[in-house]
Amino acid sequence: MVEQAREAATAQAIDHMRRHLAEPLQLADLARVVPFSPFHFHRLFRDVTTMTPARFLAALRMAEARRLLLHTGRTVTAISGHVGYTSAGTFTTQFSRLVGTTPGHFRQVARLLAGHPCHVLAERLHSTAAEVTRPRLTLHVPGSESGDLVLVSLRGKGRVTDAPTAWTVAAGGAAVPVVARPSAYHAQIVLVRADSTLTGALVDEEPASYLVGAAEITLTPGGTAVGRVVVGPPRPTDPPALAIGPVGRVIETFTRLSGSPSWREPEPPAAGAALATTAIA
Missing domain, CATH: 1.10.10.60 (Homeodomain-like)
Structure with a gap:
């Protein structure tokens, strides 16, 4: 109660x-x-x-x-x-x-990205992303399927900051490798369903398009960790899906992968802005 x-x-x-x-x-x-x-x-x-x-x-x-x-x-x-x-x-x-x-x-x-289903983007990400051979952290997300997209954000526990310490995006259906330094983290997950669009989930926050989850993770010096994050529908007290990190760079990445004919190279980010690739430490 x-x-x-x-x-x-x-x-x-x-x-x-x-x-x-x-x-x-x-x-x-x-x-x-x-x-x-x-x-x-x-x-x-x-x-x-x-x-x-x-x-x-x-x-x-x-x-x-x-x-x-x-x-x-x-x-x-x-x-x-x-x-x-x-x-x-x-x-x-x-x-x-x-x-x-x-x-x-x-x-x-x-x-440019609106209308592209996630399973198409996941396939292209899977075929182009560099493989992380020895990740310090591997996250398993039950219920994730091959066409889904999984966004992971790690925030150092006890740190008061808007920016995540580390984050990554990966195709679903398998373990998600995350590159991060030894520390204690609060992990946040956003799983975007295969038939949804990235903008539908991350911008419009359509209820059936994504699931969220969280877990406490500790990485020790010289060691590796395996975590399991259970996801479910967002609750009223969950932050917006876009709060997970600088997803503007994720959207840029997938716009390039989608081969949109009107794509232009991104402008330089503002000073101090976080950059997003498929894995950031």
Whole structure:
């Protein structure tokens, strides 16, 4: 009952975030919704979601911005105001840091990739990705099939950061190798189904298109580890699928693999932006 009450309180705060993205929400504002003291609310929220309220709110704002970039012709300035930023420059910097590319370039590559089913992208990824012969970490995802795509994000436990420590994307149906340094990690998984599209799962968050999972992983110096992550439908307290990492670079990679005729080489990422390939440490 206690855990259910904690989940319900967190979900209530998240629902308030979603309905007020354009407003300058503060920790005290969110705490009053529950209601708890700001200190207790911050600790509760992080325990339930593994993210601070500020990071979760930023993830929700970026998720809505990505949907607007894909499906509307609104300017970047208009979108930045719609999701709560008073400065388009600040929004672009934040977007580039979290997504791995600028808003304008994300719009280009996401539209090129829309409509391509994941099983086609998984086949091309399987045929072109470099093999990791001795991974420090191998993750098994029960229920993953050969045409699925599996995105893995590792965040160092105890680190307060928006960017993952390590992450990778692989074709499903087998063990997923992950390159990472020895440490304790919180692992997040997004499994995109074979018949779904990458944009449908990661941008539109269509309910039947993806599953999520999480696990605690520890890598020891000089050793290897094998983990098992059970996935299921997203819960109201799960972060947006796009919060897993800078998936703008994943979308760029698959746009190239899809052979889209209008593909152009990506613009240089903003300073400090994380880059995504098929495996990052």
